[in-house]
Amino acid sequence: MDELEVLFEDNHLIAVNKKSGQIVQGDKTGDVPLSELVAGFLKIKYEKPGDAFIGVIHRIDRPVSGVVLFAKTSKGLSKMNELFRLRTIQKTYWALVEGKVAEKEGVLVHYLNKNEEKNRSKALKEPKEGYLRCELKFKVVSVLDNYTLLEVDPLTGRHHQIRVQLSAMNWPIKGDVKYGARRGNTDRSICLHARKLQFEHPIKKELVSIVAEIPKSWPK
Numbered sequence: 658m659d660e661l662e663v664l665f666e667d668n669h670l671i672a673v674n675k676k677s678g679q680i681v682q683g684d685k686t687g688d689v690p691l692s693e694l695v696a697g698f699l700k701i702k703y704e705k706p707g708d709a710f711i712g713v714i715h716r717i718d719r720p721v722s723g724v725v726l727f728a729k730t731s732k733g734l735s736k737m738n739e740l741f742r743l744r745t746i747q748k749t750y751w752a753l754v755e756g757k758v759a760e761k762e763g764v765l766v767h768y769l770n771k772n773e774e775k776n777r778s779k780a781l782k783e784p785k786e787g788y789l790r791c792e793l794k795f796k797v798v799s800v801l802d803n804y805t806l807l808e809v810d811p812l813t814g815r816h817h818q819i820r821v822q823l824s825a826m827n828w829p830i831k832g833d834v835k836y837g838a839r840r841g842n843t844d845r846s847i848c849l850h851a852r853k854l855q856f857e858h859p860i861k862k863e864l865v866s867i868v869a870e871i872p873k874s875w876p877k
Contacts, residue, residue: 661673661694661695661698662674662869663698664724664867664868664869665726665865665867666729667858667861668729668730669728669729669730669732669733669736669859669860670726670727670728670729670733670737670858670865671695671699671726671727671729672724672725672726672727672854672867673691673695673724673725673727674722674723674724674725674869674870675691675717675721675722675723675724675725675851676722676872677719677720677721677722677844677845677846677847677872678719678720678844678845678846679691679694679719680719681713681715681716681717681725682713682716691725692711692713692727693711695711695727696708696709696710696711697709699711699729709729710728710729710730710731711727711728711729712727712728712729712730712731712733712734712737713727714726714727714728714734714737714738714741715741717851718817718820718849720832720833720845720846720847720849721847721849721850721851722846722849722850722851722869722871722872723750723850723851723852723869724851724852724853724854724867724868724869725851726854726867732860733859733860736859736860737859739859740856740857740859744814745856745857746854746855746856747810747853747854747855747856748810748811748851748853748854749808749809749810749851749852749853749854749855750808750809750810750811750819750849750850750851750852751798751806751807751808751809751849751850751852751871752806752807752809752819752823752830752848752849752850753801753804753805753806753807753830753831753848753849753875753876754804754805754807754823754828754829754830754831754848755803755804755828755829755830755831755838755839756803756804756805756827756828757800757805758797758800758805758807758828760797761796761797762794762795762796762797763794763795763796764792764793764794764795764812765792765793765795765822765823765825765826766790766791766792767780767781767782767790767791767792767821767822767825768780768781768782768783768784768785768788768789768790768791769781769788769789769790769791769815769816769818769821769822770785770787770788770789771815771816771817777817777821777835777836778815778816778817778818778820778821779821780821780822780824780825782825789813789815790813791811791813791815791818791822792811792812792813793809793810793811793812793813793818793819793822794809794810794812795807795808795809795810796808801876801877803876804831804848804876805828807823807828808852809823817836819849820833820835820836820847820849821836823836824836824837830847830848830849831847831848831876832845832846832847832848833847833848833849842874844874846872846874848875850869850871850872850875851869852868852869852871853866853867853868853869854866854867855867
């Protein structure tokens with residue numbers, strides 16, 4: 658079984674640092690999803706005679722790494738689903754983009770349309786029928802020789818939103834050839850990382866802040 662990096666666990670929830678390339682939930686590829694790995698981990702850890710309950714609360718794209726939160730109980734699942742539905746979860750990403758970003762921080766607003774057939778989105782600066790408004794906040798974390806590390810807070814939850822909005826600014830994410838990167842990463846990852854999840858625990862009512870370290874493969 659693949660080794661899991663567990664970031665947080667209590668009676669109701671478990672969070673892990675997803676590796677790029679892993680799928681969160683089963684799909685047509687037939688690859689073993691992260692949800693099954695976590696269920697297997699819990700079964701062994703707690704010596705469960707049957708299968709461990711694991712509820713998928715949210716997903717991040719296959720080439721993206723970082724924090725993924727699962728529910729260990731049906732109560733935890735329903736309550737966390739409600740928090741995500743109400744958008745009271747604070748999600749923070751780190752993105753390593755090509756080139757140097759001049760602005761230290763800002764807000765990006767675009768209008769996005771998803772092409773289901775090609776599984777990609779297109780972003781426009783101006784409103785257009787069939788396009789949905791999307792918005793994110795960004796700030797520069799550090800500037801490297803050929804890249805800029807951005808902290809990104811998506812304020813809406815559109816398909817490939819961060820990837821397509823940064824690309825629309827001519828800041829493609831390293832490795833993301835689908836959205837304009839010059840070349841792919843050798844491991845087929847993209848340098849987008851779900852850095853942090855912060856929320857009020859739906860049962861304990863305590864503030865939970867879960868942080869995942871970026872992959873060691875990223876340029877420093």
